[in-house]
Amino acid sequence: PDRVPLCLDLLPALSGEDTTKSFFQELVNILLSYVCKSFRRSSKVLDFHHPHQLREGLEGFSLELPDQPENLEQLLVDCRDTLKYGVKTGHPRFFNQLSSGLDVIGLAGEWLTSTANTNMFTYEVSPVFILMEEVLLRKMQEIVGWSEEEGDGVFCPGGTMSNLYSVLLARYHFFPEVKTKGMTALPRLILFTSAHSHYSVKKSAAVLGIGSENVVVVKCNDRGKMIPAELESSIVTAKDQGCVPFYVNATAGTTVYGAFDPLNAIADICESHGLWLHVDAAWGGGLLMSKRHRVKLQGIERAWSVTWNPHKMMGAPLQCSAILVKKRGLLKDCNQMCAEYLFQTDKHYDTSYDTGDKTIQCGRHVDVFKLWLMWKAKGSEGFGSQINTCLENAEHLFDKLKERPDFELVFKSKPEHSNVCFWYIPPTLRNMPPGPERNRRLHEVAPKIKAKMMEQGMAMIGYQPLGDKVNFFRCVFSNPATQTEDVDYLLEEIARLGHD
Ligand code: ABU
Numbered sequence: 001p002d003r004v005p006l007c008l009d010l011l012p013a014l015s016g017e018d019t020t021k022s023f024f025q026e027l028v029n030i031l032l033s034y035v036c037k038s039f040r041r042s043s044k045v046l047d048f049h050h051p052h053q054l055r056e057g058l059e060g061f062s063l064e065l066p067d068q069p070e071n072l073e074q075l076l077v078d079c080r081d082t083l084k085y086g087v088k089t090g091h092p093r094f095f096n097q098l099s100s101g102l103d104v105i106g107l108a109g110e111w112l113t114s115t116a117n118t119n120m121f122t123y124e125v126s127p128v129f130i131l132m133e134e135v136l137l138r139k140m141q142e143i144v145g146w147s148e149e150e151g152d153g154v155f156c157p158g159g160t161m162s163n164l165y166s167v168l169l170a171r172y173h174f175f176p177e178v179k180t181k182g183m184t185a186l187p188r189l190i191l192f193t194s195a196h197s198h199y200s201v202k203k204s205a206a207v208l209g210i211g212s213e214n215v216v217v218v219k220c221n222d223r224g225k226m227i228p229a230e231l232e233s234s235i236v237t238a239k240d241q242g243c244v245p246f247y248v249n250a251t252a253g254t255t256v257y258g259a260f261d262p263l264n265a266i267a268d269i270c271e272s273h274g275l276w277l278h279v280d281a282a283w284g285g286g287l288l289m290s291k292r293h294r295v296k297l298q299g300i301e302r303a304w305s306v307t308w309n310p311h312k313m314m315g316a317p318l319q320c321s322a323i324l325v326k327k328r329g330l331l332k333d334c335n336q337m338c339a340e341y342l343f344q345t346d347k348h349y350d351t352s353y354d355t356g357d358k359t360i361q362c363g364r365h366v367d368v369f370k371l372w373l374m375w376k377a378k379g380s381e382g383f384g385s386q387i388n389t390c391l392e393n394a395e396h397l398f399d400k401l402k403e404r405p406d407f408e409l410v411f412k413s414k415p416e417h418s419n420v421c422f423w424y425i426p427p428t429l430r431n432m433p434p435g436p437e438r439n440r441r442l443h444e445v446a447p448k449i450k451a452k453m454m455e456q457g458m459a460m461i462g463y464q465p466l467g468d469k470v471n472f473f474r475c476v477f478s479n480p481a482t483q484t485e486d487v488d489y490l491l492e493e494i495a496r497l498g499h500d
Contacts, residue, residue, distance in 0.1 A: 004071040004073055005071060005072045006069050006071050006072060007075070008069070009072070023072050023076075027076065030076065030079055031083075034088075035102060037088070038090040038091050038102050039090065039091070039092065039102070039481055041092060041486070041489075043088070043091070044088075044457035045088050045091045045093055045094050045459055046086070046087045046460065047084060047085055047457055048454045048457055059081075060077070060081075061077075061078070061084075061085065087460070089101070089102070090102025092479060092482045092483065092486045093458065093459040093460070093482070093486050094459075094460050094479065095459065095460060095461040095475045095476060095482075095490060096460040096461055096462045097462070097476070098255070098283050098312045098313075098476055098478060099309075099312050100315075100476075100478050100479040101479035101480055101481060102317075103316065103370075103480075105370075105373055105374050105377040105378075106315065106317045106373070107317060108370075109317070109372070109373040110370050112369060112373075113366045113370060116366065116369075118366060119356075119363050119364060119366075120133070120355070120356065120364035120365065120366055121354065121355075121356025121357075121359075121362060121364060122342065122343070122354045122356055123351075123353035123354055123355075124347065124349070124354075127353075129368055129369060130353050130355060132368045132369060132372045133154075133155060133368045134353075135372070136155075136322075136368055136372055136375070137152075137154075137324065139375075140153070140308060141324055143289070144288065144300055144301055144303070144306055144308075144324060145300065145301030146301060146324075146326055149328075150326050150327070150328065151324065151325070151326060151328060152324075152325045152326075152328045152329065152330065152358075153322055153323055153324040153325055153331070154322070154323055154331060154355065154358055154359050155320065155321065155322050155367040155368055156321050157321070157361075157365070158319050159200065159280070159282035159307050159309045159312075159321050160198075160200035161321070161323075162307035162308075162309070162321045162323035163200040163201060163204055163278070163280055163282075164200065164204040164207060164208070165305070165323040165331075165360070166204075166247075166249070166276075166278040166280075166305040166307065166323060167191065167201070167204040167208055167210070167278075168204075168208060168335075169305060169325060169330055170191075170246055170247040170276035171189065171246065171247070172330070172333070173304075173327070174246050174276070176333070179334065182209070183210070186244075187244045188214065188242070188243045189210050189214060189243070189244050189245075189247075190214050190215075190238045190243045190244065190245045190246070191205060191210070191214065191215050191216070191245070191247040191248070192215070192218055192231055192245065192248045193215060193216075193217065193218065193248070194217070194218050194219075194224075194225075194226035194250070194251060194261060195217050195218065195220045196220050196224040196225075196226075196251065196256065196257060196259060196466075197226075197249055197251045197254065198251070198254075198280060198282070201280070202215045214243070216234045218230050218231045218234055220259070222411060223257065223259055223413060224254050224256070224259035225259045225260065225261050225262060226250060226251070226262070228265040228266055228269060231248065231266060231269055235269065235275070245273060245275055247276045248269070248270050248275050248276070248277050248278070249278045249280055250266045250277065250278070250279050250280070251281075251284075252279050252280065252281035252285065252287075252296070252297050253282070253284025253287070253417045254283070255283065256464060256466050256474055257410075257411065257419055257466075258283070258284075258415060258419030259416065259417075260284060260296045260297065260416055263298060263299030263300055263302065263303070264298060264299035265299075266299075267299050267303070271302075276304045276305070277302060277303050277304050277305075278303060278305045278306070279297075279300050279303040279307070281297065281300065281307060282307045282309040282321065283309065283313065283417065284296070284297060284417060285297075285308030285310075285312075286312060286314045286383070286387050286478075287313065287387060287417070288300070288308075289314065289384045289387055290383075290385075290388050290391075291384060292384075292388055292391075293387065293391060296417075303326065304325070304326050304327065305324060305325045306323075306324040307322070308321070308322050309321040309322075310322070310371050313390065313418075314386075315374075315386065315478060315479070315480060316371045317370055319365075320367045320370065320371050321367075331359075332357065332358045335359060336357040336358065337357065338357065339357070339362075342354075342356065343357050389480060390418045390477040390479070390482075391415075391417070391477070393418065393482055393483075393484065394415045394417070394418040394419070394475075394477050395414065396484045397420045397475055397477075397487045397490075397491075398415055398420050400487065400491060401491075404491070405430070406424065406425055406495055407422050407424055407494075408422060409421070409422050410422060410472050418476055418477035418478065420474075420476075421472050421473065421475075422472060422473055422475075423445070423446070423470075423473070424446070424449060424473070424494050425442070425445075426499060426500040427499065427500060428500050429441055440470075443470035444471075445471070445498060446463035446471040446473055447463065447471060448498070449494055449497045449498045450462075452497045453493065453494075453497055456497075458493065459490055461473055461474070461475055461490065462474050462476075473494070475490065
């Protein structure tokens with residue numbers, strides 16, 4: 001057409017093939033340019049704008065929805081601007097989140113997945129993806145250390161949902177009547193998790209009607225690991241109070257410190273009290289792929305369920321999280337509702353592959369293909385070396401911090417995972433005696449540095465307070481593109497922005 005093409009000119013329009021091809025070729029150029037920029041150190045990690053600025057519209061980029069169609073050229077500009085004002089989480093100097101990096105094969109997998117645009121509930125609409133899920137789950141169960149007779153699982157929309165499944169399944173295992181009768185048929189249930197564990201355990205208790213006050217928070221040592229003796233005494237206390245303990249969450253790789261709970265000691269306690277042991281290895285699970293580091297998860301094979309997020313340490317594009325369950329069949333028994341319009345029992349194939357009724361969703365995104373393709377591309381050993389590199393970066397940062405008088409480590413021992421936690425101490429605080437006034441001022445340092453860093457856009461790192469510790473930086477490495485020069489850059493940047 002003479003006019004600028006509109007979406008009505010794309011397929012399925014008659015003779016829409018050429019317009020569709022050129023639209024996609026332009027789009028691919030935009031995406032490729034973004035991918036290349038993401039790896040370039042000279043490009044910014046982000047081009048920060050406040051919410052009101054983005055809402056008001058920037059340089060013709062408007063979020064408002066029109067009544068009349070925009071043409072395809074404008075849509076391509078909108079695509080470019082959407083990426084321009086976003087955050088390059090694949091940039092080697094993005095240290096802000098546990099999930100980072102831009103795996104090119106994973107990205108190709110995600111593109112293919114969107115192109116296939118199907119649903120994981122039945123074999124009839126996802127024959128290949130359903131079998132890939134089975135293969136991946138089996139592989140991950142083997143790596144955890146379960147036998148061939150054990151193991152089930154499902155890919156979930158994130159680690160919080162995987163943890164929620166673990167509480168749901170544990171409760172159903174001990175009290176199957178909950179499925180039909182609800183919580184009124186049950187005694188007062190108590191679950192246990194450490195002070196450094198992820199907030200999703202409390203959230204699960206709230207969502208499932210158990211109540212967040214029925215989550216006992218077990219003390220940790222200075223390094224953020226659950227103290228087994230504290231767990232034991234909390235269980236005894238709960239029983240003495242007439243409550244019914246049923247579940248313990250142990251963390252393999254805590255969110256802030258990257259600590260590994262002592263799994264074997266916790267498993268012994270769970271065994272002696274007959275409790276479900278869940279291991280939240282959302283962050284630490286990736287270390288199972290490394291011959292050097294998997295020892296840190298010793299005892300994970302004793303878990304009844306495991307959360308493992310390949311979108312974190314293994315670098316799969318978001319989202320990719322698995323709940324692995326030792327007892328086969330439990331997921332189905334707990335969750336199935338047998339909707340006849342979807343899960344017909346008289347189909348002409350083996351309907352045990354209609355896995356949708358094992359889940360608490362109906363529609364489910366295909367999260368498996370990108371991971372399967374990455375695994376093909378790297379092999380298990382490729383993931384292992386990728387993870388080793390991330391932990392080497394963490395050691396490099398730790399060694400640098402030890403040498404510098406302008407930084408202070410939050411814990412002095414070598415990092416177990418890739419988390420390194422530290423304060424920057426500006427000159428005016430360096431000779432100040434410890435105490436509330438120093439703490440008050442130190443608490444303000446990290447947010448101020450982060451704000452400046454985001455405004456300038458050349459790196460990004462997270463901070464938080466924890467327990468009695470005032471705001472400190474948490475640097476995490478999960479991006480294989482990061483090198484030691486980026487670590488050195490980060491420290492110089494923090495010192496430059498924080499110097500008073
Ligand atoms: N559990 C989600 C991880 C959040 C983070 O990147 O710190």
